[in-house]
Amino acid sequence: MSKERAVSPRAVASPSASEAPDILPSGNKVLNGSGHTALDPLQVYLAQRKEEVDRLLQSYLPRTSCEPALIHEAVRYSLFAGGKRLRPILCIAACEAVEGNVARALPFAAAIELMHTYSLIHDDLPAMDNDTYRRGKLTNHKMFSESTAILAGDALLTATFTMLAEKGLSGSISPRRILSIILELGAACGSAGMVGGQLLDIASQGGEEINLDKLVKIHSLKTGALFRASIRMGGILGSAGPKKLTALTRFGEKAGLAFQIADDILDVEGDAALMGKSVGQDQSKEKWTYPGFLGLARAKKEAETLVEDALAALERFGSEADPLRQIAKYMVDRKK
Numbered sequence: 001m002s003k004e005r006a007v008s009p010r011a012v013a014s015p016s017a018s019e020a021p022d023i024l025p026s027g028n029k030v031l032n033g034s035g036h037t038a039l040d041p042l043q044v045y046l047a048q049r050k051e052e053v054d055r056l057l058q059s060y061l062p063r064t065s066c067e068p069a070l071i072h073e074a075v076r077y078s079l080f081a082g083g084k085r086l087r088p089i090l091c092i093a094a095c096e097a098v099e100g101n102v103a104r105a106l107p108f109a110a111a112i113e114l115m116h117t118y119s120l121i122h123d124d125l126p127a128m129d130n131d132t133y134r135r136g137k138l139t140n141h142k143m144f145s146e147s148t149a150i151l152a153g154d155a156l157l158t159a160t161f162t163m164l165a166e167k168g169l170s171g172s173i174s175p176r177r178i179l180s181i182i183l184e185l186g187a188a189c190g191s192a193g194m195v196g197g198q199l200l201d202i203a204s205q206g207g208e209e210i211n212l213d214k215l216v217k218i219h220s221l222k223t224g225a226l227f228r229a230s231i232r233m234g235g236i237l238g239s240a241g242p243k244k245l246t247a248l249t250r251f252g253e254k255a256g257l258a259f260q261i262a263d264d265i266l267d268v269e270g271d272a273a274l275m276g277k278s279v280g281q282d283q284s285k286e287k288w289t290y291p292g293f294l295g296l297a298r299a300k301k302e303a304e305t306l307v308e309d310a311l312a313a314l315e316r317f318g319s320e321a322d323p324l325r326q327i328a329k330y331m332v333d334r335k336k
Contacts, residue, residue: 100238118156188229197221227256
């Protein structure tokens, strides 16, 4: 069976400004050698993959006309609020890196976004981070109600696993591999992963000083675990061998931690209008962050070092892993 291979960012032809896809974020145009406006190849890649993920999610979830309409409206409100789809894209890029079939991996990558959006809705709740805005819009509980937001998160969490099972039953991937995918995602998001990291994060706010090891643990669980799982899922779906899967795992761990440090930095010096949410929230909530612990300069250096380590983990890979390499750099250079 032939394998679908996406073009790496290096090889993407830069279309003219008039050919730019509507979904491409503004501010990603560059001048080519002849001085004409072109598009950043990585942003084209991200936009194309985002469109694929969004199209699948749109077709999978119940419409707002389905009863009870309120829950489906709340679910779709947060899911399609403008997220970058970075985690599912990393899953797809990891599958590409091991020359796997991207078309078969796409539904499993999309399911990751359901899990991620559930976590954001619950993180924003008054009992958690008590945030008012997310991606430039009112948070789910502000738009609807606390109870509706809780249930919307629950619905997305449940839909994650029904989607994995449904797509697994309808496809050509072996049951054993599907079970491995379900285990990977469930373990990353449970009490020993994302949920545990959130609890540690809340417990550390305004409390006793913590050391760097504990800060790394909080970030690695709360944010890094899902990044690691996303990339490992792509490798598993692409039939990665043990050595390549180990390398992808290391890449995911380093890149995931770098992403969270970049998030911490953006909360200090980011543009609230560009980010779509308030900045300075970490300090006001007395959260422990890398900038707070190390200072901005050292935090930025640590993020850069982690990206270098992530890239080093991909040394055995060829040009098929270029999307992963470019995304890792983007994760710490982004402005939102």
